[in-house]
Amino acid sequence: DAGITQSPRHKVTETGTPVTLRCHQTENHRYMYWYRQDPGHGLRLIHYSYGVKDTDKGEVSDGYSVSRSKTEDFLLTLESATSSQTSVYFCAISGRERSYEQYFGPGTRLTVT
Amino acid sequence: DQQVKQNSPSLSVQEGRISILNCDYTNSMFDYFLWYKKYPAEGPTFLISISSIKDKNEDGRFTVFLNKSAKHLSLHIVPSQPGDSAVYFCAASLLSNDYKLSFGAGTTVTVRA
Numbered sequence: 001d002a003g004i005t006q007s008p009r010h011k012v013t014e015t016g017t018p019v020t021l022r023c024h025q026t027e028n029h030r031y032m033y034w035y036r037q038d039p040g041h042g043l044r045l046i047h048y049s050y051g052v053k054d055t056d057k058g059e060v061s062d063g064y065s066v067s068r069s070k071t072e073d074f075l076l077t078l079e080s081a082t083s084s085q086t087s088v089y090f091c092a093i094s095g096r097e098r099s100y101e102q103y104f105g106p107g108t109r110l111t112v113t
Numbered sequence: 114d115q116q117v118k119q120n121s122p123s124l125s126v127q128e129g130r131i132s133i134l135n136c137d138y139t140n141s142m143f144d145y146f147l148w149y150k151k152y153p154a155e156g157p158t159f160l161i162s163i164s165s166i167k168d169k170n171e172d173g174r175f176t177v178f179l180n181k182s183a184k185h186l187s188l189h190i191v192p193s194q195p196g197d198s199a200v201y202f203c204a205a206s207l208l209s210n211d212y213k214l215s216f217g218a219g220t221t222v223t224v225r226a
Contacts, residue, residue, distance in 0.1 A: 045213055050211055094212050100214075103159060
């Protein structure tokens, strides 16, 4: 299994508060991705990174920002959480030999009240 | 606009029989197609993939078929086992697009004893 951890695993927060989710990998992979999973939508890409300090937007990036200051860590920040951001968030890394394969972390369940 | 679609939200199959999951896509430029399996409260796990230049790939009980002219792929699970009960996601990758994956909405498979 790819060494990917996410923290926290569960979080409840109030509308308007900032939230940061952390993804940590031990595989030294270049590409990292943040997805959200919602019923009826599958997984949708929020942001991704193709190297330290190199990031780009996905299809549902509004209201989210990311940072990657080290190869192993990829942070997702909700600057001011809204109820529509209640979701399960997954981090993924691309495969070393087959970059088109992605390997996922265990997820963070975020509830915004 | 969703480029990958799974039109069957659920599938129920008897243990020992074949499970067939279907997936349609719209972008003929996709290079690879992948299937992921997801249990509740866990991250998706990679199951099997197929290159766009192939029409079949087999791995144990799992076979993926690709029909490029119809922009359709399917996953066959034979024989189905209780541990196969999960949500299955179809995904497609465009290598020139930073290996980003486009996911379908998922199909929930229930294997009945």
